[in-house]
Amino acid sequence: MKRNIKNNVYWVGKIDWELETFHGDDYSVSNGSSQNAYLIKEEKTVLIDTVWTPHAAEFVDNLASEIDLESIDYIIANHGEVDHSGALPALMARIPNTPIYCTANAVKSLVGQFHHPEWNFKVVKTGDTLDIGNGKQLVFVEMPMLHWPDSMATYMTGDNILFSNDAFGQHFAVEELFNDKADPCLLWAEAMKYYANILNPFSPLVKKKIDEILALNLTIDIIAPSHGAIWREDPLQIVHKYYEWSQAYQTDQITIAYDTMWEGTTKIAHRIADEIARLSPDTRVKVFNIARGDKNDIMTEVFRSKAIAVGSPTVGNSILSSVAGWLEFLHELKFKNKKAAVFGCYGWSGESTKVLRERLTAAGLEVVEPEIKCNWNPDADILAEATRIAEALLR
Numbered sequence: 001m002k003r004n005i006k007n008n009v010y011w012v013g014k015i016d017w018e019l020e021t022f023h024g025d026d027y028s029v030s031n032g033s034s035q036n037a038y039l040i041k042e043e044k045t046v047l048i049d050t051v052w053t054p055h056a057a058e059f060v061d062n063l064a065s066e067i068d069l070e071s072i073d074y075i076i077a078n079h080g081e082v083d084h085s086g087a088l089p090a091l092m093a094r095i096p097n098t099p100i101y102c103t104a105n106a107v108k109s110l111v112g113q114f115h116h117p118e119w120n121f122k123v124v125k126t127g128d129t130l131d132i133g134n135g136k137q138l139v140f141v142e143m144p145m146l147h148w149p150d151s152m153a154t155y156m157t158g159d160n161i162l163f164s165n166d167a168f169g170q171h172f173a174v175e176e177l178f179n180d181k182a183d184p185c186l187l188w189a190e191a192m193k194y195y196a197n198i199l200n201p202f203s204p205l206v207k208k209k210i211d212e213i214l215a216l217n218l219t220i221d222i223i224a225p226s227h228g229a230i231w232r233e234d235p236l237q238i239v240h241k242y243y244e245w246s247q248a249y250q251t252d253q254i255t256i257a258y259d260t261m262w263e264g265t266t267k268i269a270h271r272i273a274d275e276i277a278r279l280s281p282d283t284r285v286k287v288f289n290i291a292r293g294d295k296n297d298i299m300t301e302v303f304r305s306k307a308i309a310v311g312s313p314t315v316g317n318s319i320l321s322s323v324a325g326w327l328e329f330l331h332e333l334k335f336k337n338k339k340a341a342v343f344g345c346y347g348w349s350g351e352s353t354k355v356l357r358e359r360l361t362a363a364g365l366e367v368v369e370p371e372i373k374c375n376w377n378p379d380a381d382i383l384a385e386a387t388r389i390a391e392a393l394l395r
């Protein structure tokens with residue numbers, strides 16, 4: 001099961017083709033995923049991260065078939081989240097005194113989750129090193145809020161491998177392990193989805209941390225994240241892409257997202273799309289029914305967009321719960337520098353556009369003045385107002 005990465009470094013993780021969701025049901029997984037763990041066999045034997053709890057027994061059995069578990073000198077826990085630490089209890093039951101190198105916050109996280117304060121934790125900070133023999137060292141780099149307060153990366157000198165944990169990962173099953181073997185369209189789509197839906201709120205920190213890492217002038221031959229493809233071919237391409245994504249990323253795209261009760265709001269959504277396409281044929285336009293689409297995929301399209309339009313009919317003096325939930329997620333993701341417009345039908349009280357406007361403003365979007373608030377079903381005059389929304393979003 002172990003797979004060679006470079007010299008004496010091996011992948012010992014789990015590729016999970018059946019995973020459908022992550023973070024509970026909050027993140028849709030469309031192309032499988034992996035929890036990448038790594039084994040280094042220099043003069044010292046080092047395990048970097050483990051796998052998610054359901055795979056713990058398989059992981060420990062596989063590891064024991066490759067090496068004597070007692071021969072593991074050090075465990076590195078780059079991050080305490082359970083998809084990387086879930087096999088620690090089963091492993092530590094076999095080798096209870098093995099030191100675990102991690103950040104101070106990771107100790108809190110691991111003790112809080114597994115209730116083993118007696119584990120032999122060794123707290124590390126940025127710049128701390130661990131000699132692993134044969135002239136090689138591990139260098140630790142704290143990565144707070146990328147994406148948890150406890151996150152860190154580990155750099156291996158000599159082989160020049162950055163074990164970056166969640167950063168630069170993708171929820172993407174790559175049996176061949178490496179980026180140069182992966183389907184490039186899926187690889188980049190999954191890398192962007194991961195960034196948009198997990199890392200975007202921390203974009204200012206991403207830029208700062210990348211600046212800090214690049215300033216170290218480290219030679220990086222491989223970036224080995226904890227999910228998805230290992231970046232072996234031109235590894236810095238994903239670093240440069242993160243740098244671009246972290247700076248209020250947008251393309252010439254407008255995304256329209258809505259839900260409807262009796263199709264009136266649907267008609268407005270498509271008329272806005274038509275008007276954008278008519279006025280600006282080069283602008284990419286995408287239209288999604290929030291209740292029927294995948295919320296993470298729609299959010300990735302928002303990430304690519306310079307503007308969005310959001311629609312809901314009025315229900316119960318407010319908006320549809322599907323749209324409300326989606327807007328809560330939008331708020332969490334802290335997108336910057338995007339315009340928004342609102343639209344929706346109503347029969348009686350008509351609060352939906354006001355509620356949409358308030359929630360989009362609170363989420364940090366610049367809401368343009370033109371809107372469509374349509375009593376009952378839209379007629380030709382109402383639909384003609386879509387031109388003003390399209391013009392405002394394109395301006």
Ligand code: FEO
Binds near residue numbers: 079082084147166227
């Ligand atoms: Fe892949 Fe934050 O865990």
